[in-house]
Amino acid sequence: MIKITINRSETGMIQSFIVSGHAEFADPGEDIVCAGISAVSFGSVNSIIGLTGIEPVIEQGENGFLRCEIPGDLPVETQEKVQLLLEGMVISLQTIERDYGNYIKINFR
Known part of the structure; x- marks a missing residue:
């Protein structure tokens, strides 16, 4: 199962997210959930890098691990753009979770 954790600030802004694990929906290379x-x-x-010019802190590792942390000292306009992109990501991931809930779990903190 792929586990996703979305970390929000007290004001509801997405500060970071972590993706880890494998869906195991199908064989490697054919797994549409993982893809x-x-x-x-x-x-x-x-999109965050290309459209806002900021460089989030990114960590990649084994077993599909991806961690992305957004810098906290961004100008308001840039932060709004980043948040819009991240909220779009959350909606897309929730759509996948709705259809393939046995293979993906999203948690919010």
Whole structure:
């Protein structure tokens, strides 16, 4: 199962997220759940970098591990853009969870 943790500040802003695990929906290379989650999460990180110019703290590792942390000292306009991109990511991931809930679990902290 792929586990996703979305970490929010007290004001509700997304500060970071972590993706880990494997969906095991199908054989490696044919797993549409894993591919979808990877496309959404990496696409969101790439969009943040490409559209806002900021460099989040990114950590990648074994077993599908991805951690992305957004700097806390961003100008308001940049923070709003980043949050919009991250909220779009959350909605996309929730759509995958709705349809493939046995293979993905999203937690909010």
